[in-house]
Amino acid sequence: MMNVKAELRETNFFTRYYCHVCGGCTEKVAILTEVPDGEYEGFRVCERCLEAGDIPAKMCKHADELNEFAEELRKLAPALEVPSRDEYQAAERRYEEKWRAAEAVAE
Numbered sequence: 001m002m003n004v005k006a007e008l009r010e011t012n013f014f015t016r017y018y019c020h021v022c023g024g025c026t027e028k029v030a031i032l033t034e035v036p037d038g039e040y041e042g043f044r045v046c047e048r049c050l051e052a053g054d055i056p057a058k059m060c061k062h063a064d065e066l067n068e069f070a071e072e073l074r075k076l077a078p079a080l081e082v083p084s085r086d087e088y089q090a091a092e093r094r095y096e097e098k099w100r101a102a103e104a105v106a107e
């Protein structure tokens, strides 16, 4: 496989971005380390992984964790029970009504 080069780029959107190396997130940093184009465009390395080094070992550890998670997902898939979309929307309405009532008391 040819080498893939991650480069430093500025961002003006300060949020936490997913790190593909460790599965964690960046802090709200100004500089991101990302692959700019090609097959792995957007592959990101957080500042903590950069600082700690040994990126290949971290990637392999994360890949093992993803494999374990994939097994858990397959096991859980037929058993997971979730609320309906209607139940979700009703909960949202109750939440909004609760906060509107609290605002009305505050005014």
Ligand SMILES: [Zn+2]
Residues within 6 Å of the ligand: 019, 020, 021, 022, 023, 024, 025, 045, 046, 047, 048, 049
């Ligand atoms: Zn990381």
